[in-house]
C-alpha cells in the first residue's frame with residue numbers, strides 16, 4: 212500500500228532525491244503540484260525530518276498528504292523467456308517470426324506441447340510485442356510447388372493476411388496462400404544496391420517472384436530499370452499486382468505461369484540480370500531460365516548447400532548445368548541464412564557469357 216503526497220512543483224526536482232518515491236505508481240502533475248507515491252511503511256516523520264535538515268525549510272509548506280489515487284505502472288517483463296520461466300515453462304521459442312501484427316512460432320509437433328502451454332506461449336509473445344494480435348503455429352514445412360506452409364491458430368484474431376513494411380516498401384501478404392520470409396529482407400536490399408551500383412538501366416528478370424518482395428524492392432530503388440516478375444501461384448500474382456499499386460511503381464510487369472515456358476516465349480536473350488529465388492529447385496531450372504540472359508549478364512542463384520561441403524556441392528552442380536555453354540565467373544558467394552541444422556541457404560552472384568565470347 213502507498214500513500215500519495217503532493218509537493219510544490221518548484222521543489223519537486225530537489226525533493227525527489229530525498230524522498231523514497233515509489234515509482235511503480237505513475238507521478239502526476241497539475242499547474243502547481245506534483246503527486247507521487249510513497250510506501251506506507253516508510254517512516255514519514257523521518258522523511259519530514261530529512262527534508263527539514265537537508266533543505267532547511269518548514270516541511271509542511273513543501274510536502275502534504277493528498278486525497279488522490281495514482282495509476283500503478285505494470286512492470287513489463289524483459290523477455291518471453293523470462294515470462295515463461297516464471298510460469299515454469301522451459302521451451303525455447305527464440306526462432307519465432309513477427310510479420311506486422313502476426314507472430315508465427317515454430318514448435319515441433321514431436322514435443323507434444325499441451326494446448327494450455329501453447330496458450331501461455333502466445334500470451335507471453337503478445338505481452339512483449341503488444342502490437343501482435345494473432346499467434347500462429349507452423350503446422351508444416353514450406354510445401355509443394357508454391358512453397359506454402361500450413362498454419363494453425365493458437366491465439367487471437369483468426370487471420371493470415373497482413374501488410375508490413377520492409378526496406379521502405381509496403382507488402383500485403385496472405386501467409387496461408389503464398390511463400391513468405393521476412394528473413395530475406397537484407398538480401399533483397401543487397402540486390403537492389405548492386406543494381407544501383409551497376410548504373411545501367413537494367414532489364415531484370417525475376418522468375419519465382421512470389422508476391423513481389425525482390426521485384427518491388429529493386430524497382431523502388433531503381434526507377435529507371437525495367438523488371439519482369441514471373442509467378443505460378445495465382446494468389447501470389449494477385450498480391451504481387453496489389454503490392455505494385457501500394458508502392459506506386461510503374462516499372463514492373465507481372466506474368467502468371469510457369470517461368471520456364473514464359474522465359475522461352477517472351478524473354479529470350481532479354482535480361483541484364485536474372486534473380487532466381489527458388490532455392491529448392493534452382494539448379495534443375497537453370498538451363499531453362501538462363502536462356503533469358505543477354506550475351507553477358509549477371510545471375511543470382513539461390514540454393515541450399517550442405518554445411519559440410521558449403522558452396523562446393525552447389526558449384527559442382529552449377530558447372531555441370533552451364534559449364535559447357537557458358538563461360539562463367541562466380542563473383543561473390545555468401546550464406547543468406549541457416550535453413551536447418553545441416554543446411555544453409557546460399558547465394559552466388561555469377562557473371563555469365565555465352566561461350567565463344569570473352570569474359
Ligand SMILES: C[S@@+](CC[C@H](N)C(=O)[O-])C[C@H]1O[C@@H](n2cnc3c(N)ncnc32)[C@H](O)[C@@H]1O
Nearest residue numbers: 356357390419420421442443444468469470488
Ligand atoms: C521460395 S519462393 C520465393 C518467392 C519470393 N521471391 C520471395 O522471396 O518471397 C518461390 C516461388 O516460386 C514460385 N514458383 C515455383 N515454381 C515456379 C515455376 N515453375 N514458375 C514460376 N513460379 C514458380 C512459387 O509459387 C513461389 O512463390
